[in-house]
Amino acid sequence: MVNHPIPPVFNNRSRVLILGSFPSVKSREAGFFYGHSQNRFWRVLSAVLDCPEPRSVADKKQMLLDNRIALWDVIASCEITGSADSTIKNVVPNDLSVILGAAPIETIFVNGKTAEKYYNKYIRDKICRDAVCLPSTSPANAAWGMERLTEAWRVIVPKKGNLMICDLHAHSNRSDGTLTPTALAAAAKEAGLSAIALTDHNTVAGLPEFIKACEALYMEAVPGVEISTEYEGVELHILGLYIPETAFAEVENYVAQYNVRKEKSNRALVGRLREAGYLIDYDEIVASTPDGHINRAHIAKALLDKGYVDSVKIAFSTLLGEGKGFYVPPERVKAPDAVAFLKSIGAVPVWAHPFLQMDEDGARKFLSEAVPLGLVGMETRYSLYDTETEALADRLIEEFGILPSGGSDFHGEVKPDIKLGVGKGNLRIPLTFAHDLRSIKGEKV
Numbered sequence: 001m002v003n004h005p006i007p008p009v010f011n012n013r014s015r016v017l018i019l020g021s022f023p024s025v026k027s028r029e030a031g032f033f034y035g036h037s038q039n040r041f042w043r044v045l046s047a048v049l050d051c052p053e054p055r056s057v058a059d060k061k062q063m064l065l066d067n068r069i070a071l072w073d074v075i076a077s078c079e080i081t082g083s084a085d086s087t088i089k090n091v092v093p094n095d096l097s098v099i100l101g102a103a104p105i106e107t108i109f110v111n112g113k114t115a116e117k118y119y120n121k122y123i124r125d126k127i128c129r130d131a132v133c134l135p136s137t138s139p140a141n142a143a144w145g146m147e148r149l150t151e152a153w154r155v156i157v158p159k160k161g162n163l164m165i166c167d168l169h170a171h172s173n174r175s176d177g178t179l180t181p182t183a184l185a186a187a188a189k190e191a192g193l194s195a196i197a198l199t200d201h202n203t204v205a206g207l208p209e210f211i212k213a214c215e216a217l218y219m220e221a222v223p224g225v226e227i228s229t230e231y232e233g234v235e236l237h238i239l240g241l242y243i244p245e246t247a248f249a250e251v252e253n254y255v256a257q258y259n260v261r262k263e264k265s266n267r268a269l270v271g272r273l274r275e276a277g278y279l280i281d282y283d284e285i286v287a288s289t290p291d292g293h294i295n296r297a298h299i300a301k302a303l304l305d306k307g308y309v310d311s312v313k314i315a316f317s318t319l320l321g322e323g324k325g326f327y328v329p330p331e332r333v334k335a336p337d338a339v340a341f342l343k344s345i346g347a348v349p350v351w352a353h354p355f356l357q358m359d360e361d362g363a364r365k366f367l368s369e370a371v372p373l374g375l376v377g378m379e380t381r382y383s384l385y386d387t388e389t390e391a392l393a394d395r396l397i398e399e400f401g402i403l404p405s406g407g408s409d410f411h412g413e414v415k416p417d418i419k420l421g422v423g424k425g426n427l428r429i430p431l432t433f434a435h436d437l438r439s440i441k442g443e444k445v
Contacts, residue, residue: 001090003077006032008094009061010070014103015164016156017096019131021115022075024083032057033071036083038139040149041111045069047150048157069156070099074110074118085114093122100127106164106431107194107220109156112136128439134218155194155218164431166195167421168222168241169352169379169407173289174206175226176297178412181210184420189217191421195434197222197407199239199352202255202262203293204248211245222434225251226352227342228258229335231366234357238338239379239405240347242438247345254333254341259293261330266294272326273299273319278308296320296327297414312414335366336373343374348437350377350405355389360396367400377437381406383423403436 005028010017020033027035034041042060046053049067054060064071076094081087099105108131110116116133124130135144135152144152171177172184179187181198188196196219198210207223214221223243229236243251270282280302282294289298300315309315320327342349351370354363367375380393381404397404406429410420417424 001077002028002080004073004075004094006073008070008072008099009033009064010072010099010103011065012103013068014065014070014099015068015106017070017072017099017103017105017108018111018156019071019108019115019119020073020111021085021118022073022078022080022088026083030057032060033073034137036139039137040139040146041137043146044137044149044153047146048153067157070103070105072096072099074115074123088114088118091118091122093118096123096127104432106435107132107156109134112138112141129435130220130438132218132220133215152218155189164194165192165421166197166220166222166429166431166434167191167193167408167410167427168195168197168224168350168405168429168434168437169199169226169239169382170197170410170420171200171226171412172198172206172210173412174203175200175293176295176411176414178414181206182213184410185210185213185217185219185221187420188214189219191419193219193421194431195220195222196420197224197239197241197434199224199226199241199407201226201293201295202228202259204243204251205293207243207245207248220434222438223248224347225255227255227338228262228332229338230332231335234362235329235332236335236354236357236366237352238335238342239350239352240342240345241350241405243342243347244345247347250345251347258330258333262295265328265330266296266299269296269320269327270299273303276326278303278306278319280306280308297411301414336369339370339375340373343376348376348440349374350379350437351375352379352407353382353384353409354378355393356382356384360392363396364399367396367402371400371402375402376440377403377405379406380404381427381429381433383408383418383427385426403440404433405437406433 024036054063075091077092078088079090110119110131110133119131172181204225211221224241227238229238285298285302300312303309303315339349408423
């Protein structure tokens with residue numbers, strides 16, 4: 001057995017943790033991380049941080065601490081021949097609580113697939129935190145040149161100020177957004193987000209593509225869904241975040257009956273509009289939509305394209321809203337049932353934009369029923385909230401002992417005034433929202 005001889009580098013300001021697998025022979029001899037002259041870690045890091053490459057151990061430590069980066073390895077001790085990762089066995093992992101208990105770590109990154117393998121095997125489930133795998137800086141990873149490595153590693157640095165941010169409510173064209181799941185991931189990367197949730201309405205069809213796209217961009221994917229529900233005659237939307245991949249089929253089965261009823265409602269809506277002289281064609285709408293998942297936003301777009309309305313917003317306020325004479329909503333899932341279902345599959349149930357549908361008294365009544373059933377969080381930050389609404393949301397989550405969440409409700413061109421990650425410019429959702437929610441994922445029953 002070889003014991004890890006190098007102590008971790010961190011302080012109480014560290015926000016990013018980078019983990020390797022186990023120090024090489026050269027690193028053990030040098031007494032510090034990435035001591036092999038051909039390992040590109042320090043060159044890549046200095047390029048990403050836009051500072052001179054450090055030479056001494058003291059300079060390396062200072063560069064890490066100045067940029068709020070903690071550094072350690074996954075493995076505390078193991079059997080290993082030389083520096084060959086392929087020979088590692090009998091692994092004893094490091095206790096990350098040494099760092100996590102002292103520093104506000106927002107994101108954990110692992111340097112290469114070996115570190116990811118042992119992190120996922122020995123650490124992830126114990127601390128309930130995923131790690132983002134970055135391409136290895138080892139010289140053995142010859143397929144990745146310096147320029148390509150540097151670009152991939154830029155994800156460790158937040159682009160918008162000093163706070164890593166996320167967006168936990170966004171849609172793709174698999175429901176009523178306009179971007180593909182792949183394009184949504186790319187837009188999130190461009191916006192400087194550290195994590196992005198895909199929460200399409202009543203479907204998880206886009207999640208496999210979305211997860212793959214996020215992995216390719218080395219950013220954190222939050223697999224989600226937004227379920228349309230009903231509570232005492234009011235439509236409420238319940239998000240399921242961090243849905244296990246093994247439960248995707250269960251989610252589709254759960255919402256299938258509602259989607260059948262919604263299809264009938266949509267066809268009836270278009271029929272009533274046609275009778276009133278709005279000559280749109282439902283089958284044409286279906287044909288232009290991936291997977292045929294149609295809702296009123298698609299119908300609004302058809303009205304806009306035909307020139308019957310000047311915007312999607314006007315379509316809803318004049319023709320498509322409840323009580324406007326054309327739309328009859330389908331029977332929806334009961335909101336408490338949706339919360340209990342999401343909790344049962346190991347997802348994280350979150351109440352989306354509560355104050356679009358309810359006042360404080362109504363919200364308090366629903367929370368009193370939903371929290372005991374497993375509601376974990378509520379959106380306290382949302383594109384249409386003002387500071388007074390945010391303060392009310394903050395008071396309620398404290399009262400009921402649940403966690404904050406937040407999202408833009410991004411749809412792309414359908415809602416052009418809502419931008420990914422920032423909403424109408426008023427959002428700044430800390431990455432800690434995502435990680436706190438993920439840390440208490442429910443267990444499948």
